[in-house]
Amino acid sequence: xxxxxxxxxxxxxxxxxxxxxxxxxxxxxxxxxxxxxxxxxxxxxxxxxxxxxxxxxxxxxxxxxxxxxxxxxxxxxxxxxxxxxxxxxxxxxxxxxxxxxxxxxxxxxxxxxxxxxxxxxxxxxxxxxxxxxxxxxxxxxxxxxxxxxxxxxxxxxxxxxxxxxxxxxxxxxxxxxxxxxxxxxxxxxxxxxxxxxxxxxxxxxxxxxxxxxxxxxxxxxxxxxxxxxxxxxxxxxxxxxxxxxxxxxxxxxxxxxxxxxxxxxxxxxxxxxxxxxxxxxxxxxxxxxxxxxxxxxxxxxxxxxxxxx
Numbered sequence: 001x002x003x004x005x006x007x008x009x010x011x012x013x014x015x016x017x018x019x020x021x022x023x024x025x026x027x028x029x030x031x032x033x034x035x036x037x038x039x040x041x042x043x044x045x046x047x048x049x050x051x052x053x054x055x056x057x058x059x060x061x062x063x064x065x066x067x068x069x070x071x072x073x074x075x076x077x078x079x080x081x082x083x084x085x086x087x088x089x090x091x092x093x094x095x096x097x098x099x100x101x102x103x104x105x106x107x108x109x110x111x112x113x114x115x116x117x118x119x120x121x122x123x124x125x126x127x128x129x130x131x132x133x134x135x136x137x138x139x140x141x142x143x144x145x146x147x148x149x150x151x152x153x154x155x156x157x158x159x160x161x162x163x164x165x166x167x168x169x170x171x172x173x174x175x176x177x178x179x180x181x182x183x184x185x186x187x188x189x190x191x192x193x194x195x196x197x198x199x200x201x202x203x204x205x206x207x208x209x210x211x212x213x214x215x216x217x218x219x220x221x222x223x224x225x226x227x228x229x230x231x232x233x234x235x236x237x238x239x240x241x242x243x244x245x246x247x248x249x250x251x252x253x254x255x256x257x258x259x260x261x262x263x264x265x266x267x268x269x270x271x272x273x274x275x276x277x278x279x280x281x282x283x284x285x286x287x288x289x290x291x292x293x294x295x296x297x298x299x300x301x302x303x304x305x306x307x308x309x
Contacts, residue, residue: 007034008103008239008298009287016237016280016305019043023096026087026229027051028080028222031105033062039097040069050090051075052083054129054213058105079129081218083229098229098236102219102245104209106297116209118184118201124177126205126212136208140183141176145169155216155244156207163190164204180205206242216244223252227276230308235280237305246284246302253279253306280305 007013013035019025019042027036030051039049051073053059059077066073076086080100087093108128109117115125115136124136139151145165152161167190168177177183184201191200210216230236240246255261256277260269284302292299 006106006295006298007031007038008101008295008301009285009291009303010035010038012285012287012303013099013101013237013239014038014042016303017097017099017235019047019097021045021047024048024050024092025097025099026083026095027099028083029053029099029101030062030075031058031101032107033065035099035101036062036073037066039099040066040072046072048072048074050087050092050095052078052080052086054079055105055108056130057107057111061107077129079218081221083222083226087229094231094234095229096231096234098226098234100222100236100238102215102239103241103297103301115180116205118180118199118205121179121181123179124183124208126209128213134212136212137176137178139208139211140168141172151211152204152207154207155210156203157243158203158207160191210244216248219245219248223248226252227256227306227308230277232308234308235305236277236308237303239301239303241300241302246304249304250284253277253304256306275309277306277308280307 017025017039019039021043023043025039025043025047027039027049030036030053033051036049036051040047049072051062054077056077059075063075074090078086087095104116108114110120112120112122115122124140126136148165148168149161152158152164158164164187167186171177171186177186187201187204226236238249240249257275257279259275261271261273262269281304284304287298287301
């Protein structure tokens with residue numbers, strides 16, 4: 001199976017996770033297995049990786065790529081929000097490192113039957129897990145104008161959200177919006193032609209993908225207590241690709257690094273909170289200019305990392 005995807009900030013991920021022999025790691029967004037491969041290599045001869053992914057094609061591709069590692073790799077088709085239950089299921093409980101790469105794979109973007117991109121003519125789909133019923137076609141053609149507007153405004157930060165939602169509604173009254181190109185043309189009709197390197201439909205497609213896959217809800221649920229997945233001195237690395245994700249990761253990591261959550265000037269702490277982790281960087285790390293030159297899709301990546309106390 002050809003599953004094209006270049007792992008983003010690979011060297012930086014390895015440097016922060018510090019894979020070692022005899023240890024266990026969670027790659028909660030396995031993708032094509034590029035990050036997991038390096039973790040397994042660096043943790044030879046007996047380090048192990050649990051790889052999760054919602055996409056059955058990603059799981060199959062990673063298994064094929066990493067088959068030489070044998071039982072050092074354990075895989076599950078699952079949402080990273082299920083990580084705690086799956087770790088219990090396989091008897092690991094906690095791990096020495098966790099990686100979360102929130103980017104969309106090049107394979108998903110380019111696959112003609114996945115409907116993620118306006119650059120490829122396809123039926124509107126955008127499901128990372130094709131076992132679920134909700135897809136982009138259903139969102140675009142059945143959600144109310146007000147709900148479409150909310151999705152475009154909140155998840156795409158689209159300033160023309162109302163006008164685009166109304167234009168979609170006007171078109172679907174005559175005929176269902178079936179393909180990625182049809183939707184892109186509707187958006188371009190409202191927002192105007194492409195300016196520079198950013199297509200006018202970029203924010204709309206991002207917003208729909210986030211809504212279909214409940215990406216922000218899943219990330220919030222994961223970050224609520226994800227520090228509990230880590231052993232003492234275990235590390236977590238998260239790579240995000242847009243401000244909504246990064247804001248959530250930043251907020252969670254800062255919360256974990258605080259000693260108290262009481263409001264400022266509270267004379268006596270009553271929250272019962274204690275510090276769970278320490279920040280390994282005060283600000284996000286960005287990809288090098290060389291990496292962006294070789295892989296332009298890495299340009300918006302932001303890496304944050306913490307270490308469990």
